[in-house]
Each structure stands twice: as C-alpha cells, then as structure tokens.
Amino acid sequence: MFKANSNYSLISESYLFSTVARRVEEYKAQHPEADILKLGIGDVTLPVCDAAVSELIAAARSQGLRDTFIGYGPEQGHKFLIDLIVTNDYKLRGIDILPDEVFVNDGAKSDLGNIGDILSIDNIVAITNPVYPVYLDTNLMAGRTVMMLDCTEENGFIPVIPSGKTEIPDVIYLCYPNNPTGISLSRNQLRCWVDFALKYGCLILFDSAYEAYITSSEVPHSIFEIEGARQCAIEFRSFSKTAGFTGLRCGYTVVPRELVDKNGLNLNNMWRRRQCTKFNGASYVVQRAAAALYTVDGKKQVRTNIDYYMENARVLRQGLLQARFEVYGGIDSPYVWTKAPVKINSWSLFEKMLESCNLVTTPGVGFGTCGEDFIRLTAFNTRENTIEAINRIISLKF
C-alpha cells in the first residue's frame, strides 16, 4: 500500500484568507447596503503596462509564423531577458552578476519552495514570525526543523540575529522589504546578517519581491550590494509586484557561482541540474513581455504604477498616524502594518474595521503569533477608495 507524505499533517490549513472572505460575505448578506472597501488586497490591481502588452501580442503573433516560431527555450531563460536583468537590475547598481547565475522562472513562489530540492533535509531553517507562509510550509512539507525568529514591536519587527547562546540555523529566509510588516532592512542591518551567515556557514535565502517599492537610500535593492553575500546568499526576484505579472507569471533566482556547502558541493551547478531536470523554462511569450519592462517606455510605465501605489501607502500611513494608530511599513513597501490606539487583538480589530468602517483588512496574527494585535493594510486599492478608507478610520471611535 502506498504511503503519502505524512509531513503534510504538520501544516496548518491556511484559514486566514478564506476566513476573512467568509466573514465579509456574511457581513454583506446582513448589510446589503454597506459600501465595503478592501484594504486587504494582496494582489496588485493596476493592469499590465502598455509596453509589456504590446510585446506580449507581438510575441504571440510570432509564435504563429513558421519563420519566427520558438519552441523549447533554455531551461534557465532566454538570453535576451537574462542580459537585460544582468545589466539593469545589477550592473547599473554596481553589482557584477554573470548571466549563468540568473535563472528565469514562472514566479518567485515556485523557486522559494523548490530551492529545498538542493538542500539537505538535515538543515535547521530559520524563518521570521510573522511570515509569508511559503517558507514555513514548504520546509514543514519536506520534514525540516524550523526555528522562529520573533519579530515584535520591541525589536521594531527586525529579527534579532541568533547569538552564541541560541541555536544557530543553517538556512535563513529573509524577505525585505517585508510582507506582511512592510519593514525594510538598512544596508548596515543586512550586512550584520551577511556577516553572521559567513561566520557560521549559513545560507541566506533572500526574497526581494518588493525591491521596486524601495524609496529609502539606505535600503539595499539587492543582497549582493553587501560584501561577502556571493558566498552566502541566493536572491529571489519577481515581476509580479513590480509590474503586475501576478497572472502572467515571471521572476528569477540568482545563484552565485561561489556558493558551496561544507562538502564543496556547488549550488549553482546543482540548481542548474535541478532546473534542467524538473523545469522546461518560463513561457517564451511572457519572457518577451518581461523584457519590454526594461525599455525606456516600460521602465517609465512601471514607475508610474509603483508611484501610484506608494502615494496610497503614504496616505494610509499619514491617516493612521493622525488617528493615533501605531504604524510600521508603507515607506519602502506597499504594506502598512498597524495597531489600534487601544488594546484590541487582531481579529477584534478586523471585526471593528469591518463593522464600524466597512473596511476589509487582514488580521496580523494570521501571519504568525507575533502578528497579534496588528492588521495589514495594502496600498493596492484606488486613490479615491484609499482616501475614503482613511477618512472612515479617522472618524472611528473605540
């Protein structure tokens, strides 16, 4: 008789978004007249920019012509896209990345989980609390031991580096700017993590999905800005939040050639081997659309959309501060992480926001125990709705 992977029983069902949706539906049924505004949206809302859409259409047409048809491409991605990534995302920021260190994929989430294929089950994996659930669940599925790095108000939601007294992890997931807290790490703070990883031989898996939202000059756009990171880090990037590719699906992973484990195994070679075995490349048409984001028009259009979201984030921050809420994030990220001026837990605050303001938010405790008392608001609604939502919060009485 076959056996299923019993590790799946260790993973809690993700009740968060389904519970939120069910509660909102209930409320709507009881209050059909309510003008409900959604500040819980975890997906971008502005459509894919014109530059990418034009290229998508042109690439689709070329697939229908004998002379321009393209079948299987390189598993690691087409050279035209990899060269644009190397030049624009790295060289222009003074970072040297080789083309064979870039692996184009169908979005960051796949690789954030798949990377475990080249890592031993024996590794102890450190994950922040609260956290984007993919890191936790994929490692539990694989049967790895997970340790939590608590992010709380006391440490400003920046995880404290394990000291000699505590257990030293082998693999560390870091996501900055962070989802859900919206917090970013300065160059110095990230340098401390890189130095720690180099000292103890840890591997940092750096999720940089929100890189395009960074506005602070002291916040690094890539972990490879930090000296020594090529010896200890893998970086994951995505066009999803940058350019509304959440439906088109494209991202990339950077695995430096210097990365070797304690026995001398080379992670770049292993990841190439893994991808060639299990992955046949991202869609050609979508890679053409991604390439269009690096044109003059594409860059301008992407910037316009991000600026729009970041102005919403500014409106959210400012309004919440005015309403005397505790506010984190929203400066280098589209997420604002906030706590009411009175003691009230995440789910009660969610209820209060729904019933008194007709606003949908996301309870912070759903991302981990350290998220208790907080809610996450996102900047992905329209300007008008964002302003209206903030006005309702400002007039809220506890």
Ligand SMILES: *Cc1c(COP(=O)(O)O)cnc(C)c1O
């Ligand atoms: C949205 C998101 C991603 C990107 O996911 P894709 O699979 O590229 O759409 C990665 N990490 C975090 C933390 C995210 O919020």
